[in-house]
Amino acid sequence: MSFSVKPRVRLFQKALPDSGGMKVTCLATGFYPRHINLTLFRDDQPLDSHQITGGELLPNGDGTYQMRKSLEVSTDDLKENYQYTCKAEHLSLDNKLDIPLDYEPYPGQKHVVAVV
Structure with missing residues (x-):
């Protein structure tokens, strides 16, 4: 059987304080069987593999698998307001799964509101 x-x-972002840019990461987890195709897109164009880090298939403790792919986005690219998307293809999915990035206004910064 x-x-x-x-x-x-999930597609999420993390600020890179040293460069002023950010890292965009696509994480797929909890899937079985092990083969999955994750592709990062910028404005509907697939990014070249030399721009991407990660991509190793890792086992989870419950017998499923995970994979993550990341892209470092420069401060110049941030100004362009590109749209980033992660597409996942897996045997269990009827169609490709497209996950868009929801930008935070200031990546990595927390907003604190004081009520007096």
Whole structure:
């Protein structure tokens, strides 16, 4: 008997204080079987593999797998307001799963509101 488990896919950002840019990461986890295709896009154009870090398949403790791919975005690219998307293809999915990045206004900064 064969079975499959759908991936949980997230696309998130993290500020890079040293460069002023940010890192965009696509994480797919909890999927089975192990083969998955994750592709990062900028304005609907796939990014070249030399721009991407990660991509190693890692086991989870429950017998499922995870994969993450990341892209460092420069301060110049941030000014362009590109749209980043992660597309996941897996046996368990009927269609490709497209996850857009929801930008934070200031990546990595927390906003604190004081009520008096």
